[in-house]
Amino acid sequence: MDKLIITGNGPLDGEVWASGAKNSALPILAATLLADEPVTIGNLPHLQDITTTLELLGRMGVEPVMGDKMSIQLDGSQVTHCHAPYELVKKMRASILVLGPLLAHFGTADVSLPGGCAIGSRPVDLHLRGLEAMGAEIHVDGGYVQARCAGRLKGATIFFDTVTVTGTENLLMAATLAEGTTVLENAAREPEVVDLAECLITMGARIRGHGTDTIVIEGVPRLHGGHYDVMPDRIETGTFLVAAAASGGRVRVRNTRADTLEAVLAKLDEAGARVEVGDDWLELDMRGRRPRAVNVRTAPYPAFPTDMQAQFVALNCVAEGAGTVVETIFENRFMHVQELNRMGARISLEGNTAVITGVDRLSGAPVMATDLRASASLVVAALVADGETQVDRIYHIDRGYECIEEKFQLLGAKIRRVPG
Ligand SMILES: CC(=O)N[C@H]1[C@@H](OP(=O)(O)OP(=O)(O)OC[C@H]2O[C@@H](n3ccc(=O)[nH]c3=O)[C@H](O)[C@@H]2O)O[C@H](CO)[C@@H](O)[C@@H]1O
Numbered sequence: 001m002d003k004l005i006i007t008g009n010g011p012l013d014g015e016v017w018a019s020g021a022k023n024s025a026l027p028i029l030a031a032t033l034l035a036d037e038p039v040t041i042g043n044l045p046h047l048q049d050i051t052t053t054l055e056l057l058g059r060m061g062v063e064p065v066m067g068d069k070m071s072i073q074l075d076g077s078q079v080t081h082c083h084a085p086y087e088l089v090k091k092m093r094a095s096i097l098v099l100g101p102l103l104a105h106f107g108t109a110d111v112s113l114p115g116g117c118a119i120g121s122r123p124v125d126l127h128l129r130g131l132e133a134m135g136a137e138i139h140v141d142g143g144y145v146q147a148r149c150a151g152r153l154k155g156a157t158i159f160f161d162t163v164t165v166t167g168t169e170n171l172l173m174a175a176t177l178a179e180g181t182t183v184l185e186n187a188a189r190e191p192e193v194v195d196l197a198e199c200l201i202t203m204g205a206r207i208r209g210h211g212t213d214t215i216v217i218e219g220v221p222r223l224h225g226g227h228y229d230v231m232p233d234r235i236e237t238g239t240f241l242v243a244a245a246a247s248g249g250r251v252r253v254r255n256t257r258a259d260t261l262e263a264v265l266a267k268l269d270e271a272g273a274r275v276e277v278g279d280d281w282l283e284l285d286m287r288g289r290r291p292r293a294v295n296v297r298t299a300p301y302p303a304f305p306t307d308m309q310a311q312f313v314a315l316n317c318v319a320e321g322a323g324t325v326v327e328t329i330f331e332n333r334f335m336h337v338q339e340l341n342r343m344g345a346r347i348s349l350e351g352n353t354a355v356i357t358g359v360d361r362l363s364g365a366p367v368m369a370t371d372l373r374a375s376a377s378l379v380v381a382a383l384v385a386d387g388e389t390q391v392d393r394i395y396h397i398d399r400g401y402e403c404i405e406e407k408f409q410l411l412g413a414k415i416r417r418v419p420g
């Protein structure tokens with residue numbers, strides 16, 4: 001298993017680019033299953049989760065055609081098997097996103113149930129209930145969701161008890177080909193949901209209200225081909241900014257969108273960082289200053305994202321004062337705390353609340369990545385720690401961060417990958 005070896009090397013300084021957003025690319029790749037013609041998706045990040053999705057689509061008969069500039073053409077009319085096997089779904093929970101498109105386009109889907117994962121139990125009951133409300137027959141048998149519908153799905157009004165990002169995306173995609181109008185209430189407002197809706201619109205879908213908590217979809221009989229570029233990754237961008245702030249450095253992130261990062265930028269401002277915003281770039285400057293600890297509470301967009309929680313825990317570890325971080329989305333998303341404490345952090349954990357008292361210095365140690373963003377927080381901590389840190393099990397990080405060591409090297413970090 002590969003490891004990252006990181007030696008704290010003073011303030012980060014330099015420029016880096018944001019890749020396409022993983023959490024936008026995954027539903028958009030699944031959405032190509034809805035079309036009868038080739039769809040080209042650009043600005044795809046080079047990530048393990050994208051490879052897994054392409055393998056999944058390949059098993060269904062869809063052969064990806066590689067284009068230039070990280071673009072891939074996929075043709076939903078090539079589908080021969082409406083089946084997502086456990087061996088791929090277990091690698092990536094977002095595989096559940098093929099359920100809505102397969103059912104809406106082909107009337108049948110057998111998709112392995114994703115299990116829980118390190119951060120929580122993560123059920124998909126709201127996805128299944130919504131599809132049933134649209135007329136699907138759903139059985140769970142042998143660990144598989146077996147979904148069928150005779151003819152087209154029917155438009156329905158669906159209220160989500162809990163705001164769910166992939167649940168909203170699955171039903172949004174299914175509704176594009178349903179007969180009649182679907183209304184999704186208490187829908188997720190995340191920028192990645194908006195990006196998916198915009199992609200579907202370029203394929204001929206009729207959608208309004210995306211970006212609000214009520215999305216209205218008028219079903220159409222078919223979707224056509226097109227070209228769509230995935231939005232920049234706001235979580236990757238935020239991770240670079242936090243690393244810059246923790247190290248007392250200056251980092252510019254290009255090819256990004258400040259409007260998707262307001263809650264994160266507000267917290268960085270509170271931590272004492274100076275942030276400059278350009279057309280498609282952001283620059284954070286914390287030179288000569290130590291960050292102040294901040295209080296954070298995760299919640300659905302536009303509030304503070306759970307996918308940035310671990311990185312802010314790491315920031316607080318080296319900040320002045322004490323900060324409280326409350327996780328309200330996932331029940332077990334604090335696996336980084338034990339590892340950060342092994343690096344000399346002072347974090348106490350009670351239920352869904354971490355209280356972090358900043359220390360002057362962290363010290364390098366062997367640590368283990370347990371999930372994607374926990375891994376990112378360990379990298380941030382290692383960059384500002386004294387001595388060497390070995391981050392093990394970095395396959396988690398490769399799910400969501402493109403060329404992480406090359407990008408941090410551009411900022412002056414001492415970081416290298418050791419194949420294992
Ligand atoms: C691929 C992708 O986009 N992943 C993101 C997506 O995950 P994902 O879409 O899986 O997360 P959800 O928004 O669905 O989860 C939010 C909460 O709803 C609960 N829930 C969800 C569905 C359901 O049917 N029943 C139910 O109870 C979950 O257990 C969780 O407590 O949104 C999360 C919350 O912003 C992010 O952390 C993930 O990075």
Ligand SMILES: C=C(OP(=O)(O)O)C(=O)O
Nearest residue numbers: 023093094307372373400
């Ligand atoms: C939790 C995440 O991803 P996933 O939903 O794919 O596990 C994440 O991106 O932080």
